[in-house]
Amino acid sequence: MIIDIFRATTAICAAFSNQIKTIIPVKTIEEALKYRGNDYILASERHGKKIEGFDLGNSPEGFLDPSLRNKTIVLSTTNGTNAILSASGADIIMIGSFLNISAITQKLIHINKDIILLCAGWQDKFNLEDTVFAGALTEILAVGFDISQDDSAFCALQLYQFAKNDMKSFLLKSSHYNRLKHLNLEADILFSLKIDETHIVPYFDGYAIIC
16 A cells, blocks of 8 residues: 655545546656646645646645546655655555545455555655555554564554644654645645545555556
């Protein structure tokens, strides 16, 4: 399962809650530009900033525009789309966020397979928000799955249990919050921490994200 809480997987879940048709994740801006025209919506950001000339950046609420319904979005982000594409070849690649946390945990429980929680992080480095979300999932999944020999799952669980009573205050200390704050994108952070706004679970089929 792919996790990029601030902001790609949150934006993807928001988009599907708005009845978009599909999302095509691509690695580079140049790849995204190849889709220009033909009724595609281009969305991209680098280092938090929307790419000039694109229809959208990576702000989750931007994907709630009713005009996007039944459209195909081509998405390229700094961290999240790279994580999605790197998982190609896995049996099932689901997209998780706080917006669909209950739905995603139920799916993970019922597939009854080994689970990898892939945190996108920031430029291939650890970050707080993705790890806290992974810990939230781990707390639920630990009832039916063995995490005793996985230090990363144990650490994510401990971090979530430390932060869960006031996740907002805890995650406002994160480097990515400060990065987005400087871009006046604090609203994206607050939106990304909403719980169970949708029961939709998007998944990547190797070419596009669908649900």
